[in-house]
Amino acid sequence: MSASARPLKYLLGWLIAGTRGGLTRARIIEALKDAPQNANQLAGMLKLDYRTIRHHLEVLEKNRLIVSAGEGYGKTYFLSPVMEENYALFEEILKKIWKK
Numbered sequence: 001m002s003a004s005a006r007p008l009k010y011l012l013g014w015l016i017a018g019t020r021g022g023l024t025r026a027r028i029i030e031a032l033k034d035a036p037q038n039a040n041q042l043a044g045m046l047k048l049d050y051r052t053i054r055h056h057l058e059v060l061e062k063n064r065l066i067v068s069a070g071e072g073y074g075k076t077y078f079l080s081p082v083m084e085e086n087y088a089l090f091e092e093i094l095k096k097i098w099k100k
Contacts, residue, residue, distance in 0.1 A: 008086055009093070011063060016090070017097050024048065025056050026094060029079065032066060033087065036078045 016022040027046055031037060039057055043050040057077055060066045065083045068075050083090070
């Protein structure tokens with residue numbers, strides 16, 4: 001692993017495995033890998049409350065794992081370039097969690 005990927009590994013580990021809501025954040029990242037979506041689409045797809053989705057989107061965006069375009073109801077979320085480049089690292093963390 002490169003030195004530049006190490007801080008991302010720790011961040012992902014903390015946000016996905018180390019905090020409450022990590023499973024929901026992981027599901028959002030997986031959904032956004034498939035296609036960019038807005039909060040309402042994610043809420044319907046993941047069968048979760050809209051406000052819960054908005055909270056996790058804010059956490060992911062604050063930590064630069066996702067980015068958004070647009071405003072208001074039509075605001076669409078995408079994986080950040082850093083997250084896309086290091087998606088294999090995310091998958092590695094998920095595999096470790098599921099083994100537990």
